[in-house]
Amino acid sequence: MTDAPLIAGVELGGTKINCILARGPDAIAEEVQIPTTSPEQTLAAIEAVLERWRGFAALGIASFGPISIDRSSEHYGHITATPKPDWANTDVARRLARQTAVPTGFHTDVVGAALAEARWGAAAGLADLAYVTVGTGIGVGLIAGGKPLDGLTHSELGHIRVARVAGDAWPGVCPFHGDCLEGLASGPAIAARAGKPAQMLSSEDPAWDGVAHALGQLLHTLVLTGVPRRIVMGGGVMVGTAHLFPRVRAAMTASLAGYVSLDEVAQADTYIVPPGLGDRAGPLGAIVLGEQALHGGSPS
Numbered sequence: 001m002t003d004a005p006l007i008a009g010v011e012l013g014g015t016k017i018n019c020i021l022a023r024g025p026d027a028i029a030e031e032v033q034i035p036t037t038s039p040e041q042t043l044a045a046i047e048a049v050l051e052r053w054r055g056f057a058a059l060g061i062a063s064f065g066p067i068s069i070d071r072s073s074e075h076y077g078h079i080t081a082t083p084k085p086d087w088a089n090t091d092v093a094r095r096l097a098r099q100t101a102v103p104t105g106f107h108t109d110v111v112g113a114a115l116a117e118a119r120w121g122a123a124a125g126l127a128d129l130a131y132v133t134v135g136t137g138i139g140v141g142l143i144a145g146g147k148p149l150d151g152l153t154h155s156e157l158g159h160i161r162v163a164r165v166a167g168d169a170w171p172g173v174c175p176f177h178g179d180c181l182e183g184l185a186s187g188p189a190i191a192a193r194a195g196k197p198a199q200m201l202s203s204e205d206p207a208w209d210g211v212a213h214a215l216g217q218l219l220h221t222l223v224l225t226g227v228p229r230r231i232v233m234g235g236g237v238m239v240g241t242a243h244l245f246p247r248v249r250a251a252m253t254a255s256l257a258g259y260v261s262l263d264e265v266a267q268a269d270t271y272i273v274p275p276g277l278g279d280r281a282g283p284l285g286a287i288v289l290g291e292q293a294l295h296g297g298s299p300s
Helices: 039-052 093-100 109-120 181-185 187-194 207-224 244-256 278-296
Strands: 007-012 016-024 027-035 058-063 104-108 129-134 138-144 231-234
Touching (some): 007 109, 007 278, 016 039, 058 093, 058 109, 058 278, 109 138, 109 231, 109 278, 138 181, 187 207
Parallel strands (some): 058 104, 129 231
Antiparallel strands (some): 016 027, 129 138
């Protein structure tokens, strides 16, 4: 690990920013947390941290989205149509790359977390996986053959339409889609429906039935992509409520109804797992993105 390059990582979250200077999970030089406020104030605070750290070999940025990852686009490196107030169309990657003048990697926070979990965490040694975060929003990072599964853009599976529980007509909270997955099962959705945050709900609260059902639909969809050899589920809602894992596993199994006859999927306890890196999956994912930029590209 001591021979690995020193990388700066930035995980942009909806409520906080995690900056990390590290060579890997066992060689972290410093970590700094910054609240997510306005774009200008937040980015200026990040720049101040990176300026103090000068001398690192590369920079990785793992950001909430949606983001533009097409390097041929004039909007590359921007946060795009996010529901987060004032952050739509904000240049992140190119701005920080200009300031640091080092190779810079940029992707979603969930893809970063997936790369970190594949490298050091709960999916170590697996080249094909999905990382699901359930918190302020819901996002999925897909890795196939050791690389992010990208095309026209990154996946946005948090906004898929899901099969509703029979008789449930609650409209959901997504400002774009109402009752999409994020609108039904994210932290804000749970709080809006139950009247208090997920962490304050008892394990027997009926609100969990709808959450587990909706997340089970997501896992059903992920299995049918044929990609993940393991699904890692993190974020404040999942990590803070361990009783949700058995419910979500059962919901996926019931929804699939035996259609995918693979031992890995049938063994749901080992197929759907919490992150091995805990809340450091995202920041360490930014380190992996920085490493990839150092070894495979030039500054943005």
